[in-house]
Amino acid sequence: MNLNICLLIALTIAALWSIMHENLIKAAIALAVTSIILTTLMFRFASPLAAVFELSVCAGLITVIFMSTISLTKPLTQTEAVAHAKERLKRFWYLPVLLAAAAVGLGLAAIPLNFTIPQAPAPANVRSVLWNERQLDLLGQVVIILAGVFGVVVLFKEKVKEKS
Amino acid sequence: MSINIAQLIRVSMVFIPLLLLAGFYCIMVSRNLIRTLIGLEILTKGVTLLIIVAGYVTGYMAVAQSFAITLIIIEVVVLAVAAGLIVNVFRHTDSLDRRNLQNLRG
DSSP states (O other): OHHHHHHHHHHHHHHHHHHHOSOHHHHHHHHHHHHHHHHHHHHHTTOHHHHHHIIIIIIIIIHHHHHHHHHHSOOOOHHHHHHHHHHHHHHHTHHHHHHHHHHHHHHHSOOOOOOOOOOOOSOOOHHHIIIIIOHHHHHHHHHHHHHHHHHHHHHTOOOOOOOO | OOHHHHHHHHHHHHHHHHHHHHHHHHHHHOOBHHHHHHHHHHHHHHHHHHHHHHHHHHSOHHHHHHHHHHHHHHHHHHHHHHHHHHHHHHHHHSOOBGGGGGOOOO
């Protein structure tokens, strides 16, 4: 349990770091670190398949997408970056204070735990649940992936100059 | 309910709302479009953790994992399309500031 608490604290700090850091590339790396810590938590909560998805897709693919997007956009000049960092701090310094206050408030709040959790049926295999019971989810995933592929192809397509 | 499960629920009820709050704050306050995406990612990670913890506490791990996998796939597709939109916005406006998107032109 203590390890879970340490991992949750590390997760929150990594998420805060990715939001607060002024450099976008380092913020994307911090987001990948957040995904890695979440993967570790998922493994501890007996969710290895979801953890592998989280690690490969979120820590890997999403970081690559962020790096590609950052590289395709123009970086700020030195003067612009300094001015932007100062202005940014004015808007974002509230966040750690807000999170600390929320943590204290939630920690002190009396959460009623006098309910009984119904006993779950025999543990099922994730693959059988996914392929037998959640077939509509799978169909939705296929449709969303296709929509995403076509969307990315259209959005990244460069305009072809018409031949005169 | 065992002591460990009760402790896990209490601890999760502190940290998961923190992640959701951080994600919402980043989306609302950020002016940079890429930073807004980062806030969306933090939000999704909080929801993923909530689903996994709920599955662990109730014993429905298989269903929770299938929901989490679906959520991750939706997350990555939304991010990829949003990244394409951001690149196109940058090509048209030469800026990543969301305030530059407020001038609609026919």
